[in-house]
Every structure is written in structure tokens, then in C-alpha cells.
Amino acid sequence: MMLSKAAISLLTSGPVCKVLQPLRKNVVPVFLLHRFADESRGIKGHSQAHLEAALTYLKRNDYTVVSVRQVVEALISGDALPPKAVAFTLDDGFYDQAKTALPVFESYQAPVTLFLATDMQDHRYWSWDYKLEYAFKHTRHQSLELDLGNGATYVAFANSEDKRNLVRTLRNHHKRVPNEVAEAAIESFSKRLEVDLPKAAPDEYQPISWEQARSLESRFIEFGPHTQRHPILAQVSDEEAKKEIIGSWNALQTNMANPVPVFCYPSGREGIDFGVREQEIVKQAGLIGALSADPGYVRLKEANNNLYALKRFSFPDDMAHFKQYCSWLEYAKERMSRR
The missing domain is CATH 3.20.20.370 (Glycoside hydrolase/deacetylase)
Structure with missing residues (x-):
């Protein structure tokens, strides 16, 4: 059940909470x-x-x-x-x-x-999921051939929102595979995106x-x-x-x-x-x-x-x-x- 912000504001107001807050004790x-x-x-x-x-x-x-x-x-x-x-x-x-x-x-x-x-x-060490994000944030490429479960296809990521959505999808996919497979995949992505992954975490991941x-x-x-x-x-x-x-x-x-x-x-x-x-x-x-x-x-x-x-x-x-x-x-x- 979704509630509107107005409904939440009313139901969490002082007088209502005074009566019903003990439910959460x-x-x-x-x-x-x-x-x-x-x-x-x-x-x-x-x-x-x-x-x-x-x-x-x-x-x-x-x-x-x-x-x-x-x-x-x-x-x-x-x-x-x-x-x-x-x-x-x-x-x-x-x-x-x-x-x-x-x-x-x-x-x-x-x-x-x-x-x-x-x-x-x-x-x-810095984690592969942050390396994945770094690679897509810093690439000059705007598309990449990927297999997201329905066969290989070119996926475009022309703006920062597209990149965030794609990184989220790839991150969720690679959380379901052995860790060494995820590590290898991120190394492959970085090479194809022509982004060098620093050995130590860069400033934004310090x-x-x-x-x-x-x-x-x-x-x-x-x-x-x-x-x-x-x-x-x-x-x-x-x-x-x-x-x-x-x-x-x-x-x-x-x-x-x-x-x-x-x-x-x-x-x-x-x-x-x-x-x-x-x-x-x-x-x-x-x-x-x-x-x-x-x-x-x-x-x-x-x-x-x-x-x-x-x-x-x-x-x-x-x-x-x-x-x-x-x-x-x-x-x-x-x-x-x-x-």
C-alpha cells in the first residue's frame, strides 16, 4: 500500500503519533x-x-x-x-x-x-563494482557490444543517466557470478572502453x-x-x-x-x-x-x-x-x- 506524502505527513503528525507510536515500541x-x-x-x-x-x-x-x-x-x-x-x-x-x-x-x-x-x-584493493563504475564514467565511448541475457547487442550510453542505469544492470548481473569471473569481466570492460584502471583507488573512491x-x-x-x-x-x-x-x-x-x-x-x-x-x-x-x-x-x-x-x-x-x-x-x- 503506497501512501502519498500528504497522507504520511498527517499520519506521522504529533497528535497521531502520541496515540499510535507505542505500536512501534x-x-x-x-x-x-x-x-x-x-x-x-x-x-x-x-x-x-x-x-x-x-x-x-x-x-x-x-x-x-x-x-x-x-x-x-x-x-x-x-x-x-x-x-x-x-x-x-x-x-x-x-x-x-x-x-x-x-x-x-x-x-x-x-x-x-x-x-x-x-x-x-x-x-x-578497491572493489570491482567501483572499478566498473569508474570505467564507464571515464570512457570516451558511447556504446558497447554486450550480452545482457538476450544475446549480444550494442548498448548505447550517451549521457550520465544512461551510464548509471547500465552500470546498475551490469553490477546486478555480476553479483550473481563467482567473484573471479566478475573481476575478469571488469578488466575486459575497461580494456574495451579504453580506460586504464588505477591500481590504487582514485580520488573519487578514496x-x-x-x-x-x-x-x-x-x-x-x-x-x-x-x-x-x-x-x-x-x-x-x-x-x-x-x-x-x-x-x-x-x-x-x-x-x-x-x-x-x-x-x-x-x-x-x-x-x-x-x-x-x-x-x-x-x-x-x-x-x-x-x-x-x-x-x-x-x-x-x-x-x-x-x-x-x-x-x-x-x-x-x-x-x-x-x-x-x-x-x-x-x-x-x-x-x-x-x-
Whole structure:
């Protein structure tokens, strides 16, 4: 059931929420954020102004921003969280996230967890999905012969929107093949597009450094493991999956004072990007929980809650839908749809 922004505004207004907000007291929305916009470096993403507006709304309406660590520990201990709890996460560990987002969370005294793909911090690797994006952004070509499942055909990409749509299609396709096949395909694309892929991540894909991470770690800013190279874990071998998960956690423990013992799966669709194998490795590594990217609330009172596949909502680009997820409204919609 889709609601108009006007309807959402009415249903999430103060008088309505005062009566109906207790419906959500046993669930927590955890929001997933990625890149932050930086025109000077050619980066599209969330705006600082929108994040500030969201945090201002939470503060003015008596929500409590809690950390992912607090959420998982509450699930384990059974201790209560505030009835209007909300949590935030950032995935990957890019410089723009550290430059733009983390100071905002710190200034609002709002906890956030940044999950790091640790080989980026060590400058050993940058992920094939970002190499794919880089190749199409920097090519002089405007078409390429591709097989997108219906036989080889020339695909045109004359403008930036065409390129974004094509990159999204190719990225989704290559998430479903073994990681080494995806790596080889991106190398092939770059040669055909006549784009040299830098060995180290170029400026627009620069990661936060360990030194920066240590300087930012605080009561409100925490860091957690997100693999080493950011592969789709379901597409690597047993040994590689162990190396990616355990290696990233070891790197966090070595480089940070108090890393969060909660894992975050790349791409994060349960049953597609990770499964039982990955959850078992996370448990064996001594981590106390893990986050997916499947939409939904973390349910505090369910006995069968899976600590190693906790759900998150993508951070909405508009305030109406942000209010919908934070208030009672989205949870009520979910319950009605299950009947």
C-alpha cells in the first residue's frame, strides 16, 4: 500500500503519533547510508542538508538515536531500549563519509557505525563494482557490444543517466557470478572502453585511512567489519569467505581501540549474497551479530530473532518516508500486509 506524502505527513503528525507510536515500541529501524554527495570529486549520494534535517526531526520529536552495538546487546540481554529508538549505519568506509557524514553525527551526539572493507584502508584493493563504475564514467565511448541475457547487442550510453542505469544492470548481473569471473569481466570492460584502471583507488573512491578512523572514533562514532575486499560472499570459496570475514575483524581489532563486534554483509541480501555458511563463520569469529541489507525492522521481542541477519532500511531521500519508517506507520503497514 503506497501512501502519498500528504497522507504520511498527517499520519506521522504529533497528535497521531502520541496515540499510535507505542505500536512501534518493540521494533527499531536501522538505517543504511552509503556515499555522500561531493560535486568537486564527481560523487553523487546523500546530501549533508538532508541528513541534518533528519537528525533535527528526531531530536525535536523525542526520538533516541542508539548505536548498533546497543541494539544487538539489547537483543542478547533482553534489556529495554528507549521506545522511540532509531539507529544508523554507513557502509564501505569512503573518505566522503568521513568528511561529510561523521562530523554531522558527532555534532548531533547521534551514534553511528561505519562498516569498513578493510583492504581499502590498507590500500591493497578497491572493489570491482567501483572499478566498473569508474570505467564507464571515464570512457570516451558511447556504446558497447554486450550480452545482457538476450544475446549480444550494442548498448548505447550517451549521457550520465544512461551510464548509471547500465552500470546498475551490469553490477546486478555480476553479483550473481563467482567473484573471479566478475573481476575478469571488469578488466575486459575497461580494456574495451579504453580506460586504464588505477591500481590504487582514485580520488573519487578514496577510503578513510586508519589514522582518520582512529581520530574519529568516539562515544558516538564506531567502526565495524565489512569484509576485506567487499566481494559478494556467496560467490567465493569457503576458504575465501573465512578469510574475508575473519580478516576484516582482525584488522579492526588491530587498528581500532574499540571496534563493534557486529558484521555487515556486502550487498546484504539473505539467501542471495550470504547464507547459512557466512552466518556460521561470523559466529565462529566471535562476532555477536550481523546486518543484512534486507528492508525491515529489528524486532526486539521475537524469540526466533536471527542475530546474524538483522534487517535495515535504506535511508530515504525524502523526509516523508523517513518519518514513515521512524514512526508507527510503516510497522502498522507491515503488520496489516502479513494478515
